[in-house]
Amino acid sequence: MSREDKIVVGISIGDINGIGSEIIMKTFEDLRMLEFCTPVIFASVKLMSFFKKQFETDINFHGIDKIEDLVPKKINVLNVWKEHVDVTFGEENPTGGEYAIKSLKAAVEALKNKKIDVLVTAPINKSNIQSESFNFPGHTDYLAQELEGESLMLLISENLRIGLLTDHVAVKDVVKNITRERIDKKINTIYHTLIEDFGIEKPKIAVLGINPHTGDNGVIGDEDDTVLRPALDNIRNNGKMVFGPYAADSFFGSGNYKNFDAIIASYHDQGLIPFKTLAFGKGVNFTAGLNRIRTSPDHGTAFDLAGKNTANFESFREAVFSAVSIFETRREYNEISKKPLQASRKRAFLKKK
Numbered sequence: 483m484s485r486e487d488k489i490v491v492g493i494s495i496g497d498i499n500g501i502g503s504e505i506i507m508k509t510f511e512d513l514r515m516l517e518f519c520t521p522v523i524f525a526s527v528k529l530m531s532f533f534k535k536q537f538e539t540d541i542n543f544h545g546i547d548k549i550e551d552l553v554p555k556k557i558n559v560l561n562v563w564k565e566h567v568d569v570t571f572g573e574e575n576p577t578g579g580e581y582a583i584k585s586l587k588a589a590v591e592a593l594k595n596k597k598i599d600v601l602v603t604a605p606i607n608k609s610n611i612q613s614e615s616f617n618f619p620g621h622t623d624y625l626a627q628e629l630e631g632e633s634l635m636l637l638i639s640e641n642l643r644i645g646l647l648t649d650h651v652a653v654k655d656v657v658k659n660i661t662r663e664r665i666d667k668k669i670n671t672i673y674h675t676l677i678e679d680f681g682i683e684k685p686k687i688a689v690l691g692i693n694p695h696t697g698d699n700g701v702i703g704d705e706d707d708t709v710l711r712p713a714l715d716n717i718r719n720n721g722k723m724v725f726g727p728y729a730a731d732s733f734f735g736s737g738n739y740k741n742f743d744a745i746i747a748s749y750h751d752q753g754l755i756p757f758k759t760l761a762f763g764k765g766v767n768f769t770a771g772l773n774r775i776r777t778s779p780d781h782g783t784a785f786d787l788a789g790k791n792t793a794n795f796e797s798f799r800e801a802v803f804s805a806v807s808i809f810e811t812r813r814e815y816n817e818i819s820k821k822p823l824q825a826s827r828k829r830a831f832l833k834k835k
């Protein structure tokens with residue numbers, strides 16, 4: 483397989499009744515995208531031809547039956563299935579879930595076997611994907627099982643990175659999931675990803691509190707004092723620049739978030755509400771900490787817009803750019819790390835980022 487040195491970007495189709503197909507095609511309609519990456523869409527040529535007609539685009543696909551046959555400078559479509567599939571835009575139904583998972587499983591297999599360099603996932607619906615063979619609340623949890631490493635859901639944009647201590651966890655279960663072990667693992671992951679994937683030499687990390695006003699000395703809950711503070715003190719004593727816990731309510735409004743390379747929120751909405759308020763449409767969801775790279779847009783299936791040709795594709799395009807950029811930064815970091823005597827090269831790498 484001649485890849486002409488382009489990074490191979492595998493793309494899972496997501497829920498076929500959502501906006502996934504539209505944002506993928508809008509992204510690759512711009513043929514300049516093919517100058518720095520080779521896309522492979524995991525779906526079927528039949529299905530993609532249906533979408534092409536639906537959205538009246540003149541995009542050209544190159545159908546392949548084996549990943550080894552992919553061609554650089556083409557928008558490759560790997561036939562993961564051959565049968566006709568009914569698309570019913572805007573409908574949450576079992577077909578949408580079934581084919582989303584077929585596509586995702588094939589793409590993750592290719593990622594594990596290094597047939598693709600990075601994976602960019604189009605959005606899935608968390609309800610219709612559930613089955614006996616797939617019982618995960620999202621991509622992050624599935625990838626954490628399939629790949630190696632300690633995963634972290636990390637939302638990134640040009641000026642903001644927010645990671646989550648607990649991600650797809652019901653609010654009633656958040657507190658019991660915030661353990662010393664989890665805090666150590668998540669901080670370790672964000673620390674290493676900032677250095678290795680983003681080239682930041684001495685990362686500064688802020689952590690948001692669990693309770694309102696970080697508990698106000700135990701008046702509104704004591705977990706900030708009994709669990710979070712001791713864990714962060716220990717991490718600090720071991721040399722990492724970790725700050726907080728900060729009261730979450732004023733952290734973004736005050737502008738304090740601009741002083742850090744990344745912010746760790748205690749639970750999903752504490753982190754994702756400010757992120758999506760500040761960066762929606764341009765943000766990227768990166769599964770950090772694993773031995774392979776996966777990104778996705780910062781939004782979901784948007785069934786209300788599906789089939790209408792009005793969805794914004796910029797976040798998906800950013801997800802492709804980010805995956806490629808993280809892949810290159812990590813590769814460079816790993817190459818330099820293999821030659822520890824070249825310390826000056828490593829310093830230069832970290833400074834130039």
Ligand SMILES: NC(=O)c1ccc[n+]([C@@H]2O[C@H](COP(=O)([O-])OP(=O)(O)OC[C@H]3O[C@@H](n4cnc5c(N)ncnc54)[C@H](O)[C@@H]3O)[C@@H](O)[C@H]2O)c1
Binds near residue numbers: 505767785
């Ligand atoms: N990466 C993923 O697979 C992913 C991410 C987020 C949500 N989801 C899932 O998607 C489903 C729907 O979730 P939701 O309704 O909470 O969020 P959503 O992001 O699908 O929609 C929220 C709002 O944002 C709008 N919106 C979303 N994407 C847009 C785009 N590209 N252009 C313009 N407007 C856009 C929608 O029209 C809607 O009004 C849920 O099952 C959720 O779990 C999946």
Ligand SMILES: N[C@H](C(=O)O)[C@H](O)COP(=O)(O)O
Binds near residue numbers: 619779780
């Ligand atoms: N929490 C993510 C968001 O709101 O954007 C989303 O649910 C995606 O999760 P996965 O990447 O795990 O599918």
